[in-house]
Amino acid sequence: DxxxxxxxxxxxxxxxxxxxxxxxxxxxxxxxxxxxxxPGLGLRLIYFSYDVKMxxxxxxxxxxxVSREKKERFSLILESASTNQTSMYLCASRVGQGYxxxxxxxxxxxxx
Amino acid sequence: xQQVKQNSPSLSVQEGRISILNCDYTNxxxxxxxxxKKYPAEGPTFLISISSIKDKNEDGRFTVFLNKSAKHLSxxxxxxxxxxxxxxxxAASEAGTASKLTFGTGTRLQxxx
Numbered sequence: 001d002x003x004x005x006x007x008x009x010x011x012x013x014x015x016x017x018x019x020x021x022x023x024x025x026x027x028x029x030x031x032x033x034x035x036x037x038x039p040g041l042g043l044r045l046i047y048f049s050y051d052v053k054m055x056x057x058x059x060x061x062x063x064x065x066v067s068r069e070k071k072e073r074f075s076l077i078l079e080s081a082s083t084n085q086t087s088m089y090l091c092a093s094r095v096g097q098g099y100x101x102x103x104x105x106x107x108x109x110x111x112x
Numbered sequence: 113x114q115q116v117k118q119n120s121p122s123l124s125v126q127e128g129r130i131s132i133l134n135c136d137y138t139n140x141x142x143x144x145x146x147x148x149k150k151y152p153a154e155g156p157t158f159l160i161s162i163s164s165i166k167d168k169n170e171d172g173r174f175t176v177f178l179n180k181s182a183k184h185l186s187x188x189x190x191x192x193x194x195x196x197x198x199x200x201x202x203a204a205s206e207a208g209t210a211s212k213l214t215f216g217t218g219t220r221l222q223x224x225x
Contacts, residue, residue: 031211042201042217090155094211100146101213103155
């Protein structure tokens with residue numbers, strides 16, 4: 001069974017901390033994505049990657065960065081966490097056009 | 113600018129009846145459309161998709177209809193079951209955009225007994 005695994009289900013961090021959210025997929029997919037989900041706003045794309053060491057900004061990249069050193073792992077980094085980054089973060093991978101995403105279970109991040 | 117819109121934030125339907133969830137889009141370059149279902153504290157799961165060359169795709173109780181001229185798609189669930197209660201997101205992708213999906217804001221479906 002294919003899987004996208006996010007390392008933490010729940011995280012509580014302090015304002016100003018550097019936060020790492022990790023995502024691993026076991027499907028050999030080229031494309032990986034980070035979204036955040038907020039009530040009334042749906043899923044918004046933060047960053048995506050279509051190959052190792054490649055990254056592209058999504059619709060809301062401010063305050064975030066990403067790292068993809070290996071094909072199976074895509075990390076989201078909050079450089080200096082702020083309260084407006086409290087959200088549900090969802091990682092996904094996709095084999096290509098014409099196929100759906102496989103999502104991880106999400107990380108509920110609270111910044112206090 | 114919201115390119116994919118779900119104008120109904122919530123919908124309540126009786127068990128056994130039809131649920132119709134609607135989605136509108138503005139980007140005429142979108143050529144592939146998907147529906148996802150999300151339960152609380154879980155990631156979205158893929159439900160059904162449709163290519164822009166089709167106007168209907170069916171999978172069991174789920175049917176997606178696409179009206180390109182109106183830039184509108186809908187998801188029909190027949191018959192609705194209590195386990196269908198979830199948030200439903202429509203999503204769209206544009207050829208040549210590294211496979212990224214643009215999602216709508218979601219519709220919460222409640223199927224009542």
